[in-house]
Amino acid sequence: MRADEVDVVALDVFGTTVDWWTGITGRIAEIAAAGGVDVDAAALAGAWRDRYLPSMARVRDGERPWTPLDTLHRESLDDLLEAFGVADRFDEQPRRELVRGWYRLPAWEDVADGLERLRERFLVVALSNGGFGLLTRLTKDAGLRFDAIVSSELARTYKPDPAAYRTAVDLLGVEPARMLMVACHGWDIAGAANAGLRTAFLERPGEKGPQRVADRAADTPSDLAVRSVHELATALGC
């Protein structure tokens, strides 16, 4: 893949540009402490994220109608608070705050500057399963500058449904092969390739916290494999 074969760089968000694990673990610990509740915040954060793909799959497969991510997050949380035996310790208000925790997550340290480099040469967009309003607030809060926010919500489905990638391609008026999808998850890379996009696997070894193994570039075919947005910018001649 040559840099002049690409017009648009689309970056996934949770894990790829922001550190959801640190953000959500911290938020759970904070809210639990405020309520005097003893809960394993890291375990709950991991379990919550583990519900992410299965919950979206039910929407993608048509098992249930279009459902926004905030609703899926809330349903998974309600289940898990039961499973962790702390359901009676979290009222409506802290549950809302926890779901809202996904609106405010720290960016990986290479991203803000790396995006500026990419923006000099390419149209650079976020392309995530987060809702449009969530992504708008999250990227602003994290100080990440994208040229536009694109959410799977605009296609009323979720990645890796090809429609999610193709809606982005259509809205931006670009050939699929001239859009580069950047993600740290094998399923997202495979989904983008399946929709005709080019792909860059951005490895985030710490994405699932220190106890778990993150997806590795070696396990999924991609056009490019990098370890930071800076490395990506350099590989693309920025």
Next chain:
Amino acid sequence: MRADEVDVVALDVFGTTVDWWTGITGRIAEIAAAGGVDVDAAALAGAWRDRYLPSMARVRDGERPWTPLDTLHRESLDDLLEAFGVADRFDEQPRRELVRGWYRLPAWEDVADGLERLRERFLVVALSNGGFGLLTRLTKDAGLRFDAIVSSELARTYKPDPAAYRTAVDLLGVEPARMLMVACHGWDIAGAANAGLRTAFLERPGEKGPQRVADRAADTPSDLAVRSVHELATALGC
């Protein structure tokens, strides 16, 4: 209207934040000169823009299915080149370049800094009838930083259809009354008010060039009337 009653500030684009008249008149003059064609660029630019509302009305009223703005622009241009007696002097390539002229227009001088002031307190988005890809490229080229780009295209209709404003409200997860629509056209202000939004009429006396009269705040009820984005930011306590 108090500043603390607003969460999202949505700004119209053509005329309100960018000077379409200067941009399009210049582009027509440039392309005509390159082809050795004698045409009144200002008159053609004005006539082209005059086709804008009627062309969108046919989509909004269901007279024709969803049609992107680029297509409407092209159809109007083709008609007008006939009407101006220069159809045989503009081939496919210059016609495409002219339509593409709407992707690159100069910002009014108060906008870039004014947006930064607004962004400190509010979520600030573009909300225009321009296509999503057009708006993304236009705002980037003009150096205007929005937190997100919202296009009527996402609702597959055009302002002042209430669905265009309500789609923006839904995507951003905000109450209609907590979104402030900023525009220099009476029909946009009236459309936003009709959809339950708050409104700020931003007067742009030069919007239609020196020969024609632009819309005036006095002719349309709005919650606020200002003459620049800075004046708006000050009125909102930024």
